[in-house]
Amino acid sequence: MTQTIRLYDTDPYGRTFTGTILEASLRKDKKQGLLADLVLDRTLFFPEEGGQTPDRGTLAGLPVADVQIREGVITHTVSGPEEALARLLPGTQAEGILDFDRRFSNMQNHSGEHILSGLIHSMYGFENVGFRLSDNTVTLDFGGHLDPDQLKDLEQKANEVVYRNLEIRAEYPDPEVLKDLSYRSKMEIDGPVRIVTIPGVDACACCAPHVRRTGEIGVIRILKAVRERLSTRLTILCGRRALLLMQAQLDQIEAVSHLTSRGQEEIAEGVRHLLEENENARYRIGALERKIVEMRVMGIPREQVNVFLAEEDMGNLAQRNFVNALTGQHPGYCGVFVGNDTDGYRYIIGSAFRDCRTISGLLRQELGARGGGKPEMVQGSVAGSWEEILRVLAAQL
Template sequence: MKTIALYDEDAFAKDFTAKVISCDEAIIDNQKLYKVVLDKSLFFPEQGGQTSDIGHLDDHQVVDVQIEGDTVYHYCKGGFLIGEEVHGVIDWNHRFSNMQQHTGEHIFTGLAHNEYGAENVGFHLSDNTVTLDLNIELSEDMVEHIERKSNEIIAADVAIKAYYPKQELLGAIAYRSKKEIDGPVRLVEIEGVDLCACCAPHVKSTGQVGILKVVSYEKYKGGTRIYILCGLRALDDYNRRMKLLAKAYRTLSCKEDEVPDKIISLMDEGKQLKYRISDIKSGILMNQIESYPSDIPDITIFSEDLDAKIMRDGVNALVEKHDGLCCIFSGNDDDGYNFVIGSKTRDCAAIAAGMRELLGAKGGGSKQMAQGSVNATRNEIERTM
């Protein structure tokens, strides 16, 4: 059964009437839904890297739309009788947002192809993210250049056409496509910018994209993955970021453009404070170590919030004075302990192995010193040592 794709005919239509061809129950993610086939549909199914339209058929919510062959399946929260006439309404805000993002992707990848020979090898458009994958690495300057030119194209309000060229003419048309297509090919054309095979709805002109903003980019599989937002999504993201920035400079009691320097200053102060605290902790530990008589062979110290260097320095100091097993454990019974053990006479690697066997400890080391962590109580550790 071929479903007539009304979204191909008019991407800006919001509602339609159709006849129910079939309706079957379906369990999706432990939810009972109805898999409905209509003779025609305005709902764009998930394909081409883009998630589907959503909306309603009569009073029943359409939560997903899929396509298999030429048949479009609507997954609804309620069912219908075969032959029944239903009224479909798509979620227009969702549809228009997707059209803004998808058209923006065509502009960006079309320009990347024209300017740098980049091929679009991947695209994903969901309700949260828009990513496009190019097969070459782009520098920061190149990304900024394409972003700028994309917005110049948007401001120029260039017309966009979607059409099926005659099959006999297709071989003479130079268009972009991520894959080989069997059968009729639908082309989306932005004059002077891009000509690409695409099945999805698009806006009527580039001006309706509003704005294109590169949110971030990264190296990906030998090329570049670009994260973009367009139109109202870009506005929402801008407003979100501005609120965060405003909160930051109010919290830091500084002007907006002083935020980076203020953060650097606080980080430097934090590092210096951490060093001073570390020196104090080290001094307290060393005073404690000095208080133990040297004729006691085995020493075990339990403390909190000691870093690995302080613990190693402490064990080295203990080993200088004591001939037996010297241990420092840092932590608590709830979260477990980090440990460093050392000795001039005992095999620390063997002791660490025993802790692994008896207490499930992690770590190891040499005969002279071993370190690791253990999720056990102080009493359990003391009984084992």
């Protein structure tokens, strides 16, 4: 089969085209329903290639679900009702309309990636070892490590290239010229090699559409750098997508600024202050709970064998300390139930001499309680009123 004419190669800004259908076949997909795979003589749709997801849009008025390339032949997959798909016969013409906003965003991000990878290569000698451009993320991998200051510097230099508004050229050099040319992703490829050049910044073998000038990228942001053993994965965003992200981030900053009553430039200080206050409050609550436990324990007659108490509100640690303090003074079962009749209680029961699992078993059997533990201590939760719980416990004691 003859290779598809790639209109996007020479006309990356084209939005519509008309091509002749050379091949059409229908198939059923479990998820997407009825689909038609179409090969045209030409196309503006960039297929899934080189880590980039395929273009979207419509072909013959039907949504394009996928675009794949194999040995230079590009296949478009469209979905739609059977009668519409059946009309797509070889020999007929079909109009393609590109989702150009999405394509332009892809061009901004792909060109931005070339600038970063080119600079990483010229400044540090690291090769690009991976690239992924989808609707959700843009990542690039390079074979080395950079520290945060180097990454900040890289981001600044990449944006300087944007400000200089350099022309981005895509061309197929003669094999003789190509042989002596220095460019990234150089490997033995049969047939013509497309070289994308940003003068003085990068030259790379690449099949994807790019913006005409670096200024159209708008902005290049490095969002995240994850160190692998031998490489680093950068998550980046360029252009419109970077702007949308920054707007969303600014909304978050504004919300935190409002909550902390601090100016945007000092929200970290505001949050730090709140955390400190929270830590102090926790410390004071802990001290108060210890005091309450002490007083409550003192108030119970020493000769009492079993002790069961309900507390409306108490932290886990205090509840445990409470039970420990009680078992030190009373030989029977000592249980502290925290909660109320509506929401139920979480309990801890301890004993120095008896098997507490008897009690948790009883609560489970009579009240559907959850939980368990060791002979010396059980814990769990139980629904029911305090009165009911006491009645169940009293029957056992």
